[in-house]
Each structure stands twice: as C-alpha cells, then as structure tokens.
Amino acid sequence: MEFETVIGLEVHVQLSTASKIFCSSSAAFGGAPNEFIDPVTLGLPGALPVVNRKCIDFAIMMGLALHCEIRRFNRFARKHYFYPDLPKGYQISQFDEPICERGNVDVILNDVKRSIGITRIHMEEDAGKNIHDSRTSSSLIDLNRAGVGLLEIVSEPDIRSPSEAAAYLRVIRQLVRYLGVGDGNMEEGSLRCDANVSLRPTGSTKFGTRTEIKNLNSFKFVERALEYEIARQTAVLNSGNEVVQETLLFDSATGATKTLRSKEQAADYRYLPDPDLPPLVVEESWVAAVKERMPKLPHELNHRYVTELGLSLYDAGVLTAEREISEYFETVLATCGNAKSACNWVTSELFGHLNKASKTILESPVSAMALGSLIKMVQSGELNGKMAKAVFEEMYETGNSPEAIVLARGLKTINDDSIIEKAVRDVIDGNPEQVASYRGGKESLAGFFVGQVMKATKGAANPQRVNELVLAALKG
C-alpha cells in the first residue's frame, strides 16, 4: 500500500536574554557548573518568580513572524512532574492559554513553496541538566540552564517528508536568528526538536496512529530519525500490524529509535494556573510596539532584493540566509550605491576569503563600510579592478581602510592624460618593430602596447584611457 507521511514538529527555542525568564540569574551559555543560581533557580522555599518582559516581547515577535494571533489574556501554568533537573517539582509553562496561536510559515523545498500551519507558541522555563556519572552510578545536577526562557513552537501536522521537516526547521532557525530571539544553535541545545510522525493510506484524510520522537538535536538527525521511523511504521503497517502510540528516543549512534514510554505511562501533569504570577494582558499597543522594533524578515528582504535591486533569486537567497549577511550587504549597498557590485563583492570576494578561513561574516576583518568605500572607488574610476582586488587583499589582512591603503601605497589610478600620453609615447618609441607589425595589420598587438603602458605606470593608469590613447597613437 502507498502511504502518506504526516509530520508535526515541536521546536524549543532558547531565548537570548541576559537573565532567566522568572529571575535575574544570568542566562548565559556555559559557565562553571551551578554558577548561575539564585533562590528562584534552586527552587528554594519562599522564592518567587517574576516575569522577564523581554521574553514576552520575544514571544510576540516570533508570533508575528509566524503570522499568529496574539492572545490578549494570558496566564502561566504549573506543569508538575518530578525530575532532578526540575527544581520546583513543576515547570512554569503555558497550558490552554498559549500566547500565540493559528499561524503559518512558508517553506520552500525543491522550488516548491508550501505553507505549514503553526498550532501554537508558548513560553516556558528550561530545565537544568543531569550529567550521568556511570563511574559512581550517580547523576550530577547542573542548574545553570534551569529557568532560561524558552519558546515552544508547535506546528500543525502539515509536513509531508523528512526533508520538508528539515527545511521547516531551517526556516524557524533563520527566523529565530533574524529576530534575535535566540541563537538557534542545535549543537549547544539552544534549538531543540521533537517530531510527531504517522502514516496514512495515500488519499485518506484520517490521521494514523502517531509516535513522538524526542531529542533530535541536529538537522541531520531530524531527517535520519524520521526516515528510520517512517520505514519502521511502513513495515509495521505492511505486515498488517498496528502502530503503537508511544514516545521514542532517537539514538544517533545506531540511527534507530527506541521506546521511551508508552501511552499508558503518559503523565498526569496536574496543570494549575500559577498563583505567583498575575495574568499577562497583551494589548494591541504592546503588539504594535514590538512590531515597530522588529527587523525586516528574510522573505521581505528577498522580495525587495529581486524586485527592486534586480538581483537574481539565487543571490537574494544567499544574501538573506542570515540576518548578519543581509545587514552587511545593506551597509555595503548604502555606502557604494550599486547593488550588483555590492552583491558580487560580498558573495564572491568576501565569502571566498571568509570560507577559506572558516569565519562568519561577524568575524570579517573587512567592515561593510570599508568594502562599500572600496567599491565606490572602483566605480568612480579611482581604482581599477585589479588594484581594487589588491587593496581588498590588504584590507582583509590588515583591517585597514581602503583609503589608507591607497594612500600608503600610492595606488591612485592615473587619469591624467598627459602622463598616460607620455608613457604611450615612450612605449611606441621603444618598440618600433611591433609598431610596424601592428600597422601592417597585426591588430592583436594592441594588447601588447596597453600591457607595456600599464607596466610602465605600475598598473596605476586608468586602463580604459590607456586603451584609447594607445589606439590613437598607433593610428599615428
């Protein structure tokens, strides 16, 4: 039988705030074990949570980016379970009143654009970490991460393949990074993904029994785990059996999923509106203020680059892949005024150098303004292309401005006709045989004369002018 794959993703985004969501302990990554602790983080008796405003702003921002409705009346809820990395015996989360609902996002895969529904986004606190010490058969608890703000983004079961799941996740990650709400780093766990997957006969509208796969901490694992699970479920169904609803754990070492718990073991979380946290009322004005501060989103920039700046779809995609890249590009463009040159310099020259050194654009030794100035010098004819590349080389090595390099190396293009004419005269006078050949019809020798003039002027002459003057002189 032919089956259709039905996938929904739950993505946890760790928020890039200075402090935790319910207390002023640092939310920094790393730190010595149990360094970022306080009475609230430790769940000490008497400690009380107070909401970090920025986490709400971030939730609203993410909701707007995913075209969600923003809930006006919000309450936090306590979700109860016992686990050593959960200090209070409950996680402060949102239950039946999530801050964002009913959104969607476009995902492009193999040039096909599909809209994936967003069920909800809610705010919650992260747990700490249990480190397994098999040597002493004990666990070590580090609570640095406990209480860091999270957004949980739940998609509709609209995803139809593992590669589409990965593409969706990439879009979420791109938005997270554009908005600055998180760093989206899957390796460090600041972006985490669980997947629900089920199969149904192609053409059927009824959902099959689903399983939930936890702990998919890289794009590769998301695809591999889903592929494995789809193959497993296909085999189960083809053999006439039924898929059992359960929670699975992906083992990246074996590439297989294994049962974590069955449906019967599902916990009773005893949700309770948190009495310590007064309700949150998000008025239109709050949403508008957040919208005001929101950066342009990648699909908006993409559209502008293609329609207004005349860049190719491919180039626009490269330039909007990361917020930092588009910001860099925009600055270069603002300085030099030529989109195509700006695009070429950024995507070929700059990226070539950065890639070779495995550096990100944030680590670029050449600032966007400096690159813009360099391009401007080329456009005005102050530098020719060859010199500009040499100057860029030095800018990249030293971080110096193009103006300073040009000045120091005396690299200004020679535009003065009298100087160029003298050089042309010298070359023609010094090469009578070649002149004769040229005049005898071997016009390909023109390049030779231009080359000699450029050499004589140490490459600084305006090449276009040299060309013109050489031809004029040879005509005699």
Place this chain on the structure above:
Amino acid sequence: MTNSSHHSPKSAVLTPSMLSIADSLRRGEFSCQELCRKLLADVEKSKSLNAFLECDPARVLAEAENVDRELKGASKNATDKPLLGVPIGVKDMILTKGIKTTAASKILQNFIPPYDATVIEKLKGAGALVFGKTNLDEFAMGASNEYSAFGVVRNPWNHEMVPGGSSGGSAAVVAAGLCPAALGTDTGGSIRQPAAFTSTVGLKPTYGRVSRYGVVAFASSLDQVGVFTRNVADCAAISQVLFGKDERDATSVDNPVPDLSAELGRDIKGLRVGIPKEYFIAGLDAQVKEAVQAALSILEKQGAKLVEISLPHTELAVATYYIIAPAEASSNLARYDGVRYGTRSAKAGTLEELYSRTRGEGFGLEPKRRILIGSYVLSAGSYDAYYLKAQKCRTLVAKDFTEAFANSCDVIASPTAPTTAFKIGEKSDDPVAMYLNDVFTIPVNLAGLPGISIPCGFSSNRLPIGLQLIGKPFDEAQVLRVASAFESATDWHKQRPPGYQDFGMIGCGRDA
C-alpha cells in the same frame, strides 16, 4: 464593660508595649542586652509552652550588643529605625538567613536558609532583631499547632488548651510576654484564630500588601504575612514597616501605604459596621456569641451604626478553601524532594526511592493529606468538578464582600472563631472539625481582604475570645481605626495569662 460575667479585670497588669520598649531603649532606660537577657530568662522559665523552635541566647545577645552600640550613637528621637532593638518572634515559616528555618517539618529540620525573607530585611532595616523562630503547624497546615513535627504548643492561658494555629507559637510568645511582637502567616485564619485564642491582636493584611518573598509557600493565592502584638498601636507601627510593594513578589501590590497610626484614636461616629447574619449560626459557642454581641454594642455606643448584612455564599467557603489550599499546597510542596536541600532519606537507593521515601518520611500526616487532596483535585479527571468549580465558588464568596462593602457597610465585624481554645487532642483526629474552626476567617482569605482579631472578652473558664474586623481591600487603616476605638473603651488587651504577669517586664517599661 457592661457584662460582668465576662471576667472584667479588677486590676490589669501593666504590659510593656512594643512602642514603649523601643522608646525606652532609645532613652537608655535599659539596654537591649538587659532586655534580651530578661526575655531569655523568661523563655527558659516557660519551656513547657514549646513556643520557640529556635531561640539561641548567644546569637540573640550578640545581636543585642550590636544594637546597644548603635543605640549609643543614635539620636533620641530617631525615626529612621523605629524598631531599633525590638526583639521579634518570627514564625518558622519565614526564612531567616543563617538561622534554621524548618516550617515545623522534618523535611526541613536542618535547613539553614542562604537568604532573608523580604519581611525580615524590612524588620532588620527598621532596627528590629530576630529573637527566635516560633513553632507552628507543619507547613502552616492546621488550626491548633498540634500538627508540628516538633511538638504541640501550649496556650499560655491554659496549658491544656491549644493556642490555635497555625501561628500558635507566635501567638503564645506574644501572649506570654516573651516578645512584644511576632510575625505570623495567615492562609485561612492562621493569625486571627490564634490571636483570638490567646487574647492578642492579630492582623492579616490585604493579600498583596506584604511581600511573600522568602516565606515558605503553603497556598500562594491565600498566604499573607501579618503580625501579633499586644495592642493596636503596636500592630499599626510594625505593619507600617512591613507593608509595601516588593519587586521580588509579583503578587505584592503597589498601592500607597497610608500612615497607619494616623487613624488610631479617630472616632467611629457614623461608621457603618456590617454584621453578617450567616456568621451567627449553630455551632457558634454561646459565650463567644455573647462576648461578640457585647463588643458590638460597645462599637454602637461609640457612634458606629450596626447594620445586618448577608454574605450568602459563606457556607461554601470552607469547602472551597479545602480544595484550593490543598491544590496549591500539593504544588508548592513538590519542591521538597531531597535533591537540592533539606532532609534526604537515608534509605534511598534509586531516584524513585529518593523521592518517595524522602517525602514519605519527611512530611507529617497533615501535609500528606493535603498533598493527596490537592493532587486529586488537580488531576485530569477531577479538575473541572473540584478545582475549577472551587475557583468559581471563590468568586462568589469574594463577590459577597464586594457587594456588602459597596452597598451596606464600611467594615464588617464578627467572631474570629466559633469557639474558644479547645483541648489538646480534642480535634486532632477529626480533620473536618478542625477545618470548621476557621469558618469565619477563611472567607476573608478567599476574598483577599484585611482582617484583624482583637481581644473582646473571656469565657467563664477564662479562655480568651476574639472579635474579627474585616475591611475593604487595602483599607487596613479603617480596620485599625475601629480596633483602636474598641480597644480604648475596653481593657481586655491589658490582661495577662496567669503565671506570666512579670514576663517581659523590665525596668521602667511603661504600660501599653
């Protein structure tokens, strides 16, 4: 007083008030060390009360020495530290940095907090010193102080009787004269009921008036810190220190705090005092009823207008409370798991055993009972029928008060408790009977209102009776005004329990 059957005192014994002690210290009439030495000696003499869980002479005297040094440099009328040198009893539900805080539970029996509750910071800021930590029902769950893991507290008025609860230790130390004031917490009557049982003044402020930061949480939407004192002026003065917004408690409210002492001594002419008819019911002890009615007629004589009001949902209050409070308690007590602090079971091999044995061995019967009730009413199948329904009933109970205040009265007066102090052991096996002792105080917590209990008489067997005054939200000043008017016309508050007459007396400390 009009009613001689209520043991009107022939000669009231003078008791130094908190304000007079602060004043005497400032004037140098005695030193803080002299005062504390006397109190420590009194504590020693009254060990059988079992009112303190911690009262360390070395610590107290070291702190007193610091106070004396500061007193030497302080100006005689210093107001920046109004409580300089005043020894305060602190219910062991409130975290004190470096001083063991147990909530009267084995699960916290060795817990030394690394931080001070906001109310402790405020008291210290006003110059007060933590004299000792007082006994209570475990996690403040109880109305008799019999549910402490560290033994029952005795009522100074009669050692066979309970002092009330859960703040029984704080009530007992103030009644006995071991401290001029003490902090308590009140979730369903835990300050007012023991105040009534011990003839002390006990104020539960409006929910949100006082920070809960650093106070062991029992039921977060009901808990409020308040004070025990021997008179209304002291109550106003210490409340002034405690009231106000705390950035660390999101439920504390930013409303302006008026000068609470300014209202004291103002007359109550024309003030409408609401008398809820539902509070004068079967189960109300005849002598309590008589004393409260006598008290009401005193208020009337002072110019107040008594108006009968109806709080029609009163009968729902106790059941509503015993769903909401355990639900929140089961959640708040989840953190006591033996992982990060507190007692961990020595018999735990696996993680699951660590949890269930630590909690099984660490919690007493009453917390266990409430955890089970709370887990039940929050579990998926019963949430709507119990918890959600109780939250709706809470709205009804609260609305009764809103309407009464909007239409009929300025304050409400009632008995604080339906009976006087009962015998130790009398109700400890019957949770429902115990719960019903809070029938008049619980609605006030559900509605988040301020309430005070003040002494208003004695039963024929010389057990104290309390009058409860309930105010509009954040109108503690009005409550204190009525309380002080009543107090000025009576001398119930000047009476001391037999055997404790000279407790707390030192030098020329003056009358309350």
Place this chain on the structure above:
Amino acid sequence: MSQLTRKEIEKLASLSRLNLTEEELVLMTEKLNAIFGYLDVIGSVNVDGVTPMSHVHGAINVLREDVAQPSMPNEELLKIAPDTSGRFIRTPLVIEG
C-alpha cells in the same frame, strides 16, 4: 463523589511521590473520604457564567526588566545540598525518560 478506594489513594500517593506506610494508607482512605464527603457541598452549587478566580485583586502585567544580577555563590548551594560532587548536586542515577 464516589468513594476514593485504597487503590486510587495509592495512585495519588505515587503521583505525589509519597511513600505511605500501611497504617497511613488505611488512615488516609478513611479520612480523605470524610473530607471529600464534606467538600462535596460545592457539587450542587450553580456556577453558570461565573468567572473562576485564580488571582486576587486583578493585578496584571507585573514584569521585570531583563537585567542579570550576580549569582549566589556555588558554596551556598554545596552547604545546603544533601549530597554533592565538585560543584554539582548528586543524586542516584537518573534513568532517562
């Protein structure tokens, strides 16, 4: 409400991670049923259209600015924790799930 059985109480106890002795179980079964018998008075109340009260006094949007404050020293945690290893709290092995 129907009576809570011993089995249901055992389930609640396990949900709450409360080890109960046999004696406690018997006692709890009896007392909890007495208590629930009393709590059932709210069962017959009509609360149609009544808003549930989860918070008091209607305060909303009580927030703090995103400013990190210095942490509590690690030693403070080590002092109060029942079992530690280095800078960590130690527990019996946590089985994933």
